Amino acid sequence: NLSERLERSFKILKGEGKITEINVAETLKDVRRALLDADVNYKVAKNFTDTVKTKALGMNVLTAVKPGQLMVKIVHDELAKLMGGEATELHLSGKPSIILMSGLQGSGKTTFSGKLANMLKTKQHKNPMLVACDVYRPAAIEQLKVVGAQVGVPVYAEDENKNVNEIALHAIQEAKAKGHDVVIVDTAGRLAVDESMMREIASLKDAIHPDETLFVVDSMTGQDAVNTAKEFNDRLDFDGVVLTKLDGDTRGGAALSIRTVVTKPIKFIGTGEKMEAIDVFHPERMADRILGMGDVVSLVERAQEQFDEEEAKRLQKKIQKNKFDFDDFLKQIEQIKKMGNLKELASMIPGVGKAIKDVDIDDNAFNGIEAIIRSMTPQERTHPEVLNQSRKMRIAKGSGTSIQEVNRLVKQFDQTRKMMKMVTGNQAMSMMARMKD
Numbered sequence: 001n002l003s004e005r006l007e008r009s010f011k012i013l014k015g016e017g018k019i020t021e022i023n024v025a026e027t028l029k030d031v032r033r034a035l036l037d038a039d040v041n042y043k044v045a046k047n048f049t050d051t052v053k054t055k056a057l058g059m060n061v062l063t064a065v066k067p068g069q070l071m072v073k074i075v076h077d078e079l080a081k082l083m084g085g086e087a088t089e090l091h092l093s094g095k096p097s098i099i100l101m102s103g104l105q106g107s108g109k110t111t112f113s114g115k116l117a118n119m120l121k122t123k124q125h126k127n128p129m130l131v132a133c134d135v136y137r138p139a140a141i142e143q144l145k146v147v148g149a150q151v152g153v154p155v156y157a158e159d160e161n162k163n164v165n166e167i168a169l170h171a172i173q174e175a176k177a178k179g180h181d182v183v184i185v186d187t188a189g190r191l192a193v194d195e196s197m198m199r200e201i202a203s204l205k206d207a208i209h210p211d212e213t214l215f216v217v218d219s220m221t222g223q224d225a226v227n228t229a230k231e232f233n234d235r236l237d238f239d240g241v242v243l244t245k246l247d248g249d250t251r252g253g254a255a256l257s258i259r260t261v262v263t264k265p266i267k268f269i270g271t272g273e274k275m276e277a278i279d280v281f282h283p284e285r286m287a288d289r290i291l292g293m294g295d296v297v298s299l300v301e302r303a304q305e306q307f308d309e310e311e312a313k314r315l316q317k318k319i320q321k322n323k324f325d326f327d328d329f330l331k332q333i334e335q336i337k338k339m340g341n342l343k344e345l346a347s348m349i350p351g352v353g354k355a356i357k358d359v360d361i362d363d364n365a366f367n368g369i370e371a372i373i374r375s376m377t378p379q380e381r382t383h384p385e386v387l388n389q390s391r392k393m394r395i396a397k398g399s400g401t402s403i404q405e406v407n408r409l410v411k412q413f414d415q416t417r418k419m420m421k422m423v424t425g426n427q428a429m430s431m432m433a434r435m436k437d
């Protein structure tokens, strides 16, 4: 793991009051090795450490008060610079704006098309339309329809026509007629780069003149990702990269090299299978993440977005009056679930990421609890004190759980309620997240 490796190198620096030229060189060698292990291209890694060395010596790192910290800062800033410095936006000026997806099969194009449509719709108040141009497998069209339905965005598809250029042009006509301002074209990929796929997508690009051609790549494919990016870029001259499957602990090496090798910005990252698991790519944050500082900024933003202020205040009042009940509890569980994959969220917290790497937290973690609460009557939910043995038995049967599980939940709920009195709404929420263990 790159973060761990870098951390270890930096510890050497941090541990010593004074850095000598020799241990700067040693550390940089370590940094380079760590980068190579994280799938960073050799040339990129070498250039990177050379730059850091020049910077470090230029900034008199050897005589600095806190040389270790200065080194970490230099490495951090250079990493961010290497990945493009600042976040890059989509250029959507066409009427409608057209976004073309490209990439290998399984890279995450269809999933990302849905995520992007959802993001444009909910955050930028656009009215997008999805277009199915992966016509070789009926399942692919069906998959896009499912994704579209999930995010409430219409999908244009032609079941008989196999000419993707025609389909896309028809779709654009339809979008104009129906007032859609963004058209997202999902395409077919092959398992590896091949000539007929390249020809098809290049011809499609010529036919529809997209505002943005995005290259979608699975970040778990490491060095291969870089080679694939190069081949697609040579052919399509795409505008930006989407790095998918950057969930939790995935190595970020591909992000570093792709940017240098194809000199195109990374615009988005995918961090999970859910439609909400999309983030604008921030080089600074990615540098933090690679250095193992935890992507706290993203985490806080995500939490804020999903956690309704009003709801928090209402909850706080109830807690203060000791009126927090199972209905509130259920609502809170729904809030937490909305925030996306729990493990993914938790992994962004500094120090937690590594600790929970092998722990199995999934979105089903709350299923038992939810079933139990849903089997309670309204009175039982608002007045948990009425829960006697026979009621608990009935609830266990109704929820397909056991009396022990019901007892455990009621006991934990009581404890939580007591503790909650002492804390605020947001803290309460994190406490609930812990309760399901």
Ligand code: GDP
Pocket (backbone or CB within 6 Å): 103, 104, 105, 106, 107, 108, 109, 110, 111, 112, 189, 244, 245, 246, 247, 269, 270, 271, 272, 273, 277
């Ligand atoms: P396509 O062939 O390029 O259209 O790829 P798909 O969108 O069908 O995605 C292939 C698989 O990767 C599916 O199982 C997706 O659920 C999964 N996937 C896509 N994006 C992500 C992501 O960001 N994280 C994770 N964990 N899985 C993803």
Ligand code: MG
Pocket (backbone or CB within 6 Å): 109, 110, 111, 134, 140, 186, 187
């Ligand atoms: Mg697909």
